[in-house]
Amino acid sequence: MSTNFPILKNDLMLKALKGEDVPRPPVWMMRQAGRYLPEYMELRGKYTFFERVETPDLACEITMQPIRRFSPDAAIIFSDILVVLQAIGIEVTLNPGEGPRIPNPVSTPEQAFALRVPDVHDRLHYVMEALTLTRHALQGEAALIGFAGAPWTLFCYLIEGKGSKDFSRAKAFYWQHPEASKHILSVITQTTIAYLKAQIAAGAQIVQVFDSWSGLLSPEDFNEIAFPYLIEICNAITEAPVILYPKGSWYALEAISYRTKAAALGVDWCITPEYARVATRNDITLQGNFDPSKLLASPDVITKSVHRMIDRFGSKKYIANLGHGILPFVPVDHARAFFDAVKFWEPSENK
């Protein structure tokens, strides 16, 4: 399929990432394609999770579902961070209601040192195909976001074998086998760099790196276990803007903002917009940070809270989003209230 793409008519995302003036902030939602949408549930009934991820037509269709409904300013490709573990030869399963499982997690240094950087074009070709299809389907109405998991977050799943509230096995493995752990983190880093570059070549206009579990690390351990690899990834990706989402790592915002080349930082709802702005010296675009549970409040409360959030972040250098993924039981009308609240927000002098 051709990579001669339609021109981008909606450039709000790219402008916000460059810090340029915009009439209103752009908006999209983490996990905007997902279980709260009846049309997603229909496909979920017919195909397994990895069938949906590995079939470019299905991944494209699922990515487009929220675009048709809400016209957000960005589409995020339907996939999962765990495909990178599959690419390095690790079996991953996902059964409904169970969360991801790795039947044979890495448990010895020998297994760790045996891991190698794969050819991502070969192992993950279906993601690149889905991106190219979706970029055409979008017709320039929204920017296309590719993504990957951060090395520390993928390390957590690779060692723990499943989700966890503290990933204590993964932490224990790091401290018991630091050299083997560094080998794993560096294999994931090199794979991720090649993978993000391939996604951009295939049509992604922006990439986001999800460090969903960085907030489980102390500031000191973050600097050792997570940060060097995030710096390496951000600095290697020069072909498109990078949004870095280090969930829970409020303590690292300042250092991340000046030590990486990330174009934007994703923040969760546990910090104030004012704190995030001061910590990053108003130097970098911020994305977030609506509490996903608050989408269960009435549409009226959602609208007011979203307007307050934009007033506090400011409309410049800002991308309106949730602080984490949308929850499966959010009514569709409440999701719509969120998108509309951003689109109909007005600067205070017009209010």
Ligand code: CP3
């Ligand atoms: O944001 C999007 O709409 C794009 C698609 C996307 C998915 N996963 C689809 C998905 C993205 C960006 C991800 C990233 C991801 N996957 C992360 C980082 C972001 C985060 O939420 O912290 C993590 C930690 C994973 C691993 C993962 N995949 C988990 C923990 C789960 C189970 C949780 C759940 O919501 O069921 C998944 C499955 C998954 N990935 C689903 C979707 C839509 C649900 C699958 C289903 O039941 O249909």
